[in-house]
Amino acid sequence: GAVVSQHPSRVICKSGTSVKIECRSLDFQATTMFWYRQFPKQSLMLMATSNEGSKATYEQGVEKDKFLINHASLTLSTLTVTSAHPEDSSFYICSATRPGQGDNTEAFFGQGTRLTVV
Amino acid sequence: AQKVTQAQTEISVVEKEDVTLDCVYETRDTTYYLFWYKQPPSGELVFLIRRNSFDEQNEISGRYSWNFQKSTSSFNFTITASQVVDSAVYFCALSEPYTGNQFYFGTGTSLTVIP
Numbered sequence: 001g002a003v004v005s006q007h008p009s010r011v012i013c014k015s016g017t018s019v020k021i022e023c024r025s026l027d028f029q030a031t032t033m034f035w036y037r038q039f040p041k042q043s044l045m046l047m048a049t050s051n052e053g054s055k056a057t058y059e060q061g062v063e064k065d066k067f068l069i070n071h072a073s074l075t076l077s078t079l080t081v082t083s084a085h086p087e088d089s090s091f092y093i094c095s096a097t098r099p100g101q102g103d104n105t106e107a108f109f110g111q112g113t114r115l116t117v118v
Numbered sequence: 119a120q121k122v123t124q125a126q127t128e129i130s131v132v133e134k135e136d137v138t139l140d141c142v143y144e145t146r147d148t149t150y151y152l153f154w155y156k157q158p159p160s161g162e163l164v165f166l167i168r169r170n171s172f173d174e175q176n177e178i179s180g181r182y183s184w185n186f187q188k189s190t191s192s193f194n195f196t197i198t199a200s201q202v203v204d205s206a207v208y209f210c211a212l213s214e215p216y217t218g219n220q221f222y223f224g225t226g227t228s229l230t231v232i233p
């Protein structure tokens with residue numbers, strides 16, 4: 001079946017550095033991908049919608065200059081956390097929608113990336 | 119406004135007991151999808167079920183069953199004869215195709231099955 005691969009699964013970085021997270025759809029083309037963030041013991045909250053070939057759409061309260069999203073191809077979206085701070089430590093997860101008709105449209109989630117900023 | 123409400127934050131049951139996780143949703147769309155995901159400590163979301171808004175048939179898959187009631191906007195999940203491996207956080211989610219298929223997640227229910 002379709003798979004969405006997210007890399008890395010875990011990353012520890014120093015405060016002030018940048019971290020890039022990749023989300024790939026392995027066997028389908030995804031014009032739209034979504035990035036979610038989950039703080040400990042909380043729900044997953046949508047951060048932004050990544051659109052291939054155009055700018056991402058950010059949810060209210062999410063800093064677009066801090067969380068850079070690039071969707072350069074139909075199978076790859078990247079999220080870069082710039083100048084990371086300890087409060088950015090969280091679980092980040094992407095999803096990709098495989099186009100289809102009616103009930104055949106499906107969304108798939110990546111494995112998630114646990115970011116720890118020290 | 120919260121689109122998906124999971125009123126139960128934490129539930130503990132003794133192994134072999136049945137447990138029902140509640141989910142209430144809110145949408146103005148006539149076409150939508152409802153989901154349940156299991157999230158073990160590793161964090162990965164494990165897909166359990168997807169239901170479209172036009173299919174109110176209840177579903178059973180092994181020890182799992184789902185009750186979809188449009189009249190009450192509920193999509194409850196029952197685990198029969200719970201096992202320790204069922205311990206996880208369970209999320210109910212709503213997707214609306216006409217708003218781009220983004221997911222609206224409930225706050226999750228943490229289930230602990232005690233041996």
